[in-house]
Amino acid sequence: MTVAESLFTNAKLADGRRASVAVTGGRIAAIISLGEALPEAGETIDLAGAMLVPGFVEGHIHLDTSFYGEAWKPHIPCTNGFDVHERVAFQAHNLANAGPIETRARDQLELCIASGTTSMRSHVMVDGSVGLRHLEAVLAVRESYKGVIDIQLVAFPQNGILSSPGTAELLDQAVAMGCDLVGGLDPATYDRDIERHLEVVFGIAEKRGVDVDIHLHDGGTLGVFEIDQICAWTRKLGMAGHVAVSHAYGLGDIPPDRQQKIAATLAMSGVAIMTNAPGAQAFPPVATLRQAGVTVFSGSDNIRDSWWPYGDGDMLGRANMIGYRSGFYEDRELEAAFDIVTAAGARALRLEDYGIVPGGKADFVTFAAEHIPEAVVALPKHRSVYKAGRLTSRDGQFVRRP
Numbered sequence: 001m002t003v004a005e006s007l008f009t010n011a012k013l014a015d016g017r018r019a020s021v022a023v024t025g026g027r028i029a030a031i032i033s034l035g036e037a038l039p040e041a042g043e044t045i046d047l048a049g050a051m052l053v054p055g056f057v058e059g060h061i062h063l064d065t066s067f068y069g070e071a072w073k074p075h076i077p078c079t080n081g082f083d084v085h086e087r088v089a090f091q092a093h094n095l096a097n098a099g100p101i102e103t104r105a106r107d108q109l110e111l112c113i114a115s116g117t118t119s120m121r122s123h124v125m126v127d128g129s130v131g132l133r134h135l136e137a138v139l140a141v142r143e144s145y146k147g148v149i150d151i152q153l154v155a156f157p158q159n160g161i162l163s164s165p166g167t168a169e170l171l172d173q174a175v176a177m178g179c180d181l182v183g184g185l186d187p188a189t190y191d192r193d194i195e196r197h198l199e200v201v202f203g204i205a206e207k208r209g210v211d212v213d214i215h216l217h218d219g220g221t222l223g224v225f226e227i228d229q230i231c232a233w234t235r236k237l238g239m240a241g242h243v244a245v246s247h248a249y250g251l252g253d254i255p256p257d258r259q260q261k262i263a264a265t266l267a268m269s270g271v272a273i274m275t276n277a278p279g280a281q282a283f284p285p286v287a288t289l290r291q292a293g294v295t296v297f298s299g300s301d302n303i304r305d306s307w308w309p310y311g312d313g314d315m316l317g318r319a320n321m322i323g324y325r326s327g328f329y330e331d332r333e334l335e336a337a338f339d340i341v342t343a344a345g346a347r348a349l350r351l352e353d354y355g356i357v358p359g360g361k362a363d364f365v366t367f368a369a370e371h372i373p374e375a376v377v378a379l380p381k382h383r384s385v386y387k388a389g390r391l392t393s394r395d396g397q398f399v400r401r402p
């Protein structure tokens, strides 16, 4: 038998199997069932019956706009209900008085990693107001955390595309500089021109060969109409599996029969939906979407920023919130909530070699729990997080400074 670099013994896998996991070269070399002979190993870590599950997928965050790590910033309410334009203005004011992006991004990254995240998608503001300044800072941070966390970046037009002159060119440049995706923002209510907004976004995606992830807060039938348009663009460009709509609040505003219809369109078009189960907002019908075959994934979105004071970077906690807001009580439903922050997230982000399988990347989290449903409810605090088989965090503390 070959020699493994590390051997994690007495693990409990998500399906309840007792096994040991051998890691070599940052990958899972073998999964050895209880009772089978163990390989020799450079180091052996006895998990003493703890669960070993794939690293969490943070599918939507903003590394450049959080104030986590800084002094508390009280939330400023909108003058008349939720207004994206007004919130963007509050954000510009807050950011002008905040510390360097690099420091804030690092603080937020380590918070997420410490809870079990091993892969992430972050939107980064790219528009006429900040140019490429935020992106330059976040690219440097991404580089310095290589090997600790995998980060995809979305060029995100926070001030619209058509309403912020020069943004279309900046988005294109941002992708050339290293963004993995091109984003969008409320084509109807922000830019007031759905077709031209989507033309720019999908035009860059087609030209540069990158994926798309669009912020869509627009509610009701307007939001659903935009989702339908995004699906049409996706099919036209043959981009099934490469497009996501984040938030999609409108899906929560329409009756069940219309939800089923648009769910079928999303599934057929290969467009994923990201929800963070936001408080007091209508949000997508997670079970209906999953049943139709839509990939539903999740993220923290805003953490202590100009949009709301909440967020702790814990994707297991996010699974709990999704389950709570969706009325998930049965074990299979709690397992679905967990799937959203793990395997479904990996599918949405098109992560390669994800999961606890031979040949998979050795990105995993260990914690004590009876099984997945109990973990989603109990949110065990004592976790160990491994990236490529190496410990990055223990008990909520980041231990591997890059």
Ligand SMILES: [Zn+2]
Pocket (backbone or CB within 6 Å): 060, 061, 062, 123, 215, 246, 301, 302
């Ligand atoms: Zn967002």
